[in-house]
Amino acid sequence: xxxxxxxxxxxxxxxxxxxxxxxxxxxxxxxxxxxxxxxxxxxxxxxxxxxxxxxxxxxxxxxxxxxxxxxxxxxxxxxxxxxxxxxxxxxxxxxxxxxxxxxxxxxxxxxxxxxxxxxxxxxxxxxxxxxxxxxxxxxxxxxxxxxxxxxxxxxxxxxxxxxxxxxxxxxxxxxxxxxxxxxxxxxxxxxxxxxxxxxxxxxxxxxxxxxxxxxxxxxxxxxxxxxxxxxxxxxxxxxxxxxxxxxxxxxxxxxxxxxxxxxxxxxxxxxxxxxxxxxxxxxxxxxxxxxxxxxxxxxxxxxxxxxxxxxxxxxxxxxxxxxxx
Amino acid sequence: xxxxxxxxxxxxxxxxxxxxxxxxxxxxxxxxxxxxxxxxxxxxxxxxxxxxxxxxxxxxxxxxxxxxxxxxxxxxxxxxxxxxxxxxxxxxxxxxxxxxxxxxxxxxxxxxxxxxxxxxxxxxxxxxxxxxxxxxxxxxxxxxxxxxxxxxxxxxxxxxxxxxxxxxxxxxxxxxxxxxxxxxxxxxxxxxxxxxxxxxxxxxxxxxxxxxxxxxxxxxxxxxxxxxxxxxxxxxxxxxxxxxxxxxxxxxxxxxxxxxxxxxxxxxxxxxxxxxxxxxxxxxxxxxxxxxxxxxxxxxxxxxxxxxxx
Amino acid sequence: xxxxxxxxxxxxxxxxxxxxxxxxxxxxxxxxxxxxxxxxxxxxxxxxxxxxxxxxxxxxxxxxxxxxxxxxxxxxxxxxxxxxxxxxxxxxxxxxxxxxxxxxxxxxxxxxxxxxxxxxxxxxxxxxxxxxxxxxxxxxxxxxxxxxxxxxxxxxxxxxxxxxxxxxxxxxxxxxxxxxxxxxxxxxxxxxxxxxxxxxxxxxxxxxxxxxxxxxxxxxxxxxxxxxxxxxxxxxxxxxxxxxxxxxxxxxxxxxxxxxxxxxxxx
Numbered sequence: 001x002x003x004x005x006x007x008x009x010x011x012x013x014x015x016x017x018x019x020x021x022x023x024x025x026x027x028x029x030x031x032x033x034x035x036x037x038x039x040x041x042x043x044x045x046x047x048x049x050x051x052x053x054x055x056x057x058x059x060x061x062x063x064x065x066x067x068x069x070x071x072x073x074x075x076x077x078x079x080x081x082x083x084x085x086x087x088x089x090x091x092x093x094x095x096x097x098x099x100x101x102x103x104x105x106x107x108x109x110x111x112x113x114x115x116x117x118x119x120x121x122x123x124x125x126x127x128x129x130x131x132x133x134x135x136x137x138x139x140x141x142x143x144x145x146x147x148x149x150x151x152x153x154x155x156x157x158x159x160x161x162x163x164x165x166x167x168x169x170x171x172x173x174x175x176x177x178x179x180x181x182x183x184x185x186x187x188x189x190x191x192x193x194x195x196x197x198x199x200x201x202x203x204x205x206x207x208x209x210x211x212x213x214x215x216x217x218x219x220x221x222x223x224x225x226x227x228x229x230x231x232x233x234x235x236x237x238x239x240x241x242x243x244x245x246x247x248x249x250x251x252x253x254x255x256x257x258x259x260x261x262x263x264x265x266x267x268x269x270x271x272x273x274x275x276x277x278x279x280x281x282x283x284x285x286x287x288x289x290x291x292x293x294x295x296x297x298x299x300x301x302x303x304x305x306x307x308x309x310x311x312x313x314x315x316x317x318x319x320x321x322x323x324x325x
Numbered sequence: 326x327x328x329x330x331x332x333x334x335x336x337x338x339x340x341x342x343x344x345x346x347x348x349x350x351x352x353x354x355x356x357x358x359x360x361x362x363x364x365x366x367x368x369x370x371x372x373x374x375x376x377x378x379x380x381x382x383x384x385x386x387x388x389x390x391x392x393x394x395x396x397x398x399x400x401x402x403x404x405x406x407x408x409x410x411x412x413x414x415x416x417x418x419x420x421x422x423x424x425x426x427x428x429x430x431x432x433x434x435x436x437x438x439x440x441x442x443x444x445x446x447x448x449x450x451x452x453x454x455x456x457x458x459x460x461x462x463x464x465x466x467x468x469x470x471x472x473x474x475x476x477x478x479x480x481x482x483x484x485x486x487x488x489x490x491x492x493x494x495x496x497x498x499x500x501x502x503x504x505x506x507x508x509x510x511x512x513x514x515x516x517x518x519x520x521x522x523x524x525x526x527x528x529x530x531x532x533x534x535x536x537x538x539x540x541x542x543x544x545x546x547x548x549x550x551x552x553x554x555x556x557x558x559x560x561x562x563x564x565x566x567x568x569x570x571x572x573x574x575x576x577x578x579x580x581x582x583x584x585x586x587x588x589x590x591x592x593x594x595x596x597x598x599x600x601x602x603x604x605x606x607x608x609x610x611x612x613x614x615x616x617x618x619x620x621x622x623x624x625x626x627x628x629x630x631x632x633x634x635x
Numbered sequence: 636x637x638x639x640x641x642x643x644x645x646x647x648x649x650x651x652x653x654x655x656x657x658x659x660x661x662x663x664x665x666x667x668x669x670x671x672x673x674x675x676x677x678x679x680x681x682x683x684x685x686x687x688x689x690x691x692x693x694x695x696x697x698x699x700x701x702x703x704x705x706x707x708x709x710x711x712x713x714x715x716x717x718x719x720x721x722x723x724x725x726x727x728x729x730x731x732x733x734x735x736x737x738x739x740x741x742x743x744x745x746x747x748x749x750x751x752x753x754x755x756x757x758x759x760x761x762x763x764x765x766x767x768x769x770x771x772x773x774x775x776x777x778x779x780x781x782x783x784x785x786x787x788x789x790x791x792x793x794x795x796x797x798x799x800x801x802x803x804x805x806x807x808x809x810x811x812x813x814x815x816x817x818x819x820x821x822x823x824x825x826x827x828x829x830x831x832x833x834x835x836x837x838x839x840x841x842x843x844x845x846x847x848x849x850x851x852x853x854x855x856x857x858x859x860x861x862x863x864x865x866x867x868x869x870x871x872x873x874x875x876x877x878x879x880x881x882x883x884x885x886x887x888x889x890x891x892x893x894x895x896x897x898x899x900x901x902x
Contacts, residue, residue, distance in 0.1 A: 015516050017518055018518055020518075021516075021518035021521070022517075024427060025428075026435065026440075028423075028424050028425075028426075028427030028428040028431055029427075029428045029431035029432060029435075029441065029444045030440075031424055031428060031488070032428065032444060032447055032448050032451050032488070032489060033443075033444065035451070035485065036450070036451055039454075039458070039462045042462055043458075043461070043462070046465055096364060099357060099358045099360075100358075100361050102358050103358045103359060103361065103362050104362075108708060109708075115362060118366055119362075119365055121369060122365065122368070122369050124603070125599070125602075126546025126547070126548070127548065127549075128546065128548045128573045128576050128595075129576070129595050129598065130372070131580065132576060132591055133372045133376070135580055136379075136580075136588060138368075138371075179368045182365050186365075199743060199745040200745055200748075202703065202706070202739075203741070203745045203747065203811075205703065205705075206701065206703070206738065207734070207758060207811070207812075207815060208730075208731050208734035208759065208762060208763070209731075210347050210348060210351035211351055211355070212350060212351045212354040212355075213347065213351070213762055217747065217762075221747065221748075221749035221750070222748065224749075239455070240456070241455075242455065242456065242457045243573075247577070270457050270549070273461070274457060274552060277461070277464075277553045278552060278553055291465075294457065294458045297455055297457075297458060298454060298455065301453060301455050302454070305450070305453040309449070333816055333847075336770070336774060339765055339770060340763040340764065340765065340816075341764030343763070344731050347731065347762075
């Protein structure tokens with residue numbers, strides 16, 4: 001922002017009100033830095049008792065016992081629960097999202113516009129309503145049409161399908177999560193695919209490629225990095241999700257929460273907090289343990305999201321530079 | 326060895342006549358891709374249908390205005406929850422919007438330095454913080470200190486979700502205003518803060534309001550941060566220092582009860598919540614987001630995470 | 636507006652047939668005509684240049700010759716484009732099959748950035764099911780030689796395509812187009828993004844290529860048209876104003892508008 005000097009002879013004087021304005025704006029800007037610092041500090045210091053007690057083994061332990069006198073906590077089952085459900089959500093949701101992005105980016109605006117809008121609407125539905133619907137509608141059909149048959153057929157042979165298909169389990173939570181990340185992943189995928197220059201597509205068509213071949217030749221290789229970034233963004237979203245997962249994952253704790261089968265209940269880092277936080281007594285180690293879980297969750301979520309952002313922005317910058325020879 | 330015409334014809338003969346097969350593959354892909362779209366739309370349709378279908382049975386004047394009855398009795402209503410949601414949205418906006426707007430102004434109008442770059446980066450990072458973590462933060466700095474659950478804590482937690490979004494959308498909206506507007510103001514001898522508020526913001530109004538309303542819609546559906554801050558309650562709002570109810574919280578708690586009547590009330594609450602959120606979303610799109618510029622803004626918001634509901 | 640003086644180049648070489656014939660081609664975007672009722676016949680193994688001021692429709696017309704407008708929303712093409720007596724725009728014809736016969740080189744070099752030189756050239760061949768390594772190698776060498784690029788890259792075919800200079804990339808694109816053994820080559824201002832030396836190389840390539848291929852080139856550089864083409868068509872605001880042997884069109888234009896353009900009175 002340049003400052004226009006109307007009177008070059010006079011020394012530049014900024015009015016007090018402008019100075020105050022700038023200070024105010026800067027304070028508002030710095031607010032986020034302060035909040036982040038404060039938040040991390042609070043999480044670390046309030047969870048300190050558990051780190052003091054267990055050290056880093058808190059991350060590898062699988063106990064979860066809040067009974068006084070026999071307190072022992074470990075976050076490993078929940079880390080696994082989070083990663084498994086989020087990864088499954090990615091496995092299911094990313095192909096769907098890329099398919100949607102392909103369809104919409106190629107459809108005429110009259111169809112693509114409303115469709116894109118509908119997919120975006122999926123993003124407006126609150127997590128707790130996804131949970132409600134998942135609990136009372138989706139689960140019923142899924143349990144009877146998918147889980148029971150798979151369990152009856154393969155329950156004994158494939159470990160993935162063992163357990164009782166009651167519907168409150170890893171797979172149900174993962175499927176709902178997959179639906180929830182579709183808007184993000186497809187929107188970013190669309191952006192990334194739109195960045196492919198028209199000349200690249202024309203080059204493929206010139207060789208006589210079909211639309212699908214054009215995607216394989218011109219779009220996917222060019223936008224590969226960005227699409228991976230979009231997927232990891234979806235992973236990050238799934239990791240941070242709380243309510244829908246809490247309502248569908250079955251609330252297992254401790255060792256029983258380790259996800260060993262698709263049809264067994266489990267627990268994620270966010271769901272254990274949602275389920276137990278209000279009941280945990282600050283006097284015991286229970287609350288610090290939950291706060292420690294939150295710290296671990298935060299670190300994992302941030303790490304994933306940073307990787308995703310780097311991939312998406314990198315793709316958009318590097319390829320642009322290389323082509324403009 | 327130069328290639329002769331005959332050799333070239335030989336090459337051409339090598340080309341498999343696989344055009345039909347390739348077209349079939351192409352058609353199959355088209356079908357698969359279309360199926361993806363349908364698979365995504367079905368849940369949305371189902372959710373909306375089920376919420377309406379099941380929820381409408383619960384709606385009545387009593388339902389919307391009374392306090393909850395005894396657990397499992399099926400009596401009473403969600404009056405406190407509706408009131409609570411409106412209160413918490415209002416309070417959170419009171420805190421989050423000014424901070425977000427000023428922060429956006431900072432990034433846009435004073436944002437050409439190292440500090441601003443790192444603020445922008447951390448702003449984006451902060452948007453990715455799981456909302457339950459933000460709820461714990463509010464719990465630790467407010468509830469623990471005060472010794473009791475508090476509406477302030479809930480508003481604070483939700484404001485933390487709001488302000489980065491508002492900052493981002495404000496910055497983008499302000500940046501879209503051409504420099505010439507500001508230069509005209511300077512040429513008139515106006516002070517910078519006057520230029521910003523009266524000229525630039527007026528021009529960026531639509532984008533900013535869109536961003537604010539969308540972030541309001543986002544926090545309206547948030548549950549996780551409210552669990553450990555306002556806790557939930559069966560009473561109407563009485564003071565800032567006691568627990569309060571909110572629609573998402575009530576929906577969750579109702580879903581945990583084994584009674585059919587509770588389930589019905591859950592659907593009813595979901596219906597009310599969805600109507601509020603849809604009203605905001607659709608309203609924004611019709612009144613503010615009709616131009617393609619705003620489309621870009623919307624897409625950016627989604628990318629930046631305006632819609633993880635926790 | 637005077638319509639075309641002649642759509643038929645004088646048949647000085649009678650025995651040579653027409654490789655491609657565009658008949659009554661009209662192209663409109665959203666109802667507005669960009670190319671109006673053009674009929675042109677292109678002789679085998681010749682170079683035809685399309686010249687005219689910006690916006691006259693020459694690129695639009697060029698692109699309809701291999702049905703590139705299929706990709707453009709709101710574009711409507713009427714008329715016929717015949718290759719070897721088959722109308723490309725006939726409903727029964729599949730453009731995929733016939734795009735093999737018509738290669739295209741674009742204004743800005745656009746090699747596939749994630750692929751090597753070798754893979755760029757073989758891209759079209761692989762689509763058509765050619766898998767034999769020996770044959771692929773043969774065709775790669777042949778195409779790169781024809782594009783005058785072989786000597787410069789033969790030792791490092793696995794190099795990434797974007798590491799080449801602009802001129803080299805454009806010749807790579809020519810090689811890529813030639814690899815699928817087309818019979819017609821369309822070139823849309825192929826040298827406009829290149830420096831003079833690279834331009835010269837491209838023009839040399841075109842002169843060599845016309846011994847085997849039918850080439851149609853859009854250019855805004857009149858000297859270039861004179862240097863490389865046998866026939867020239869002058870277009871203005873969607874109409875084909877004059878279409879004759881290059882030398883005759885430039886030295887003795889029959890149409891007033893043509894005369895003004897070639898004398899540089901408007902661009």
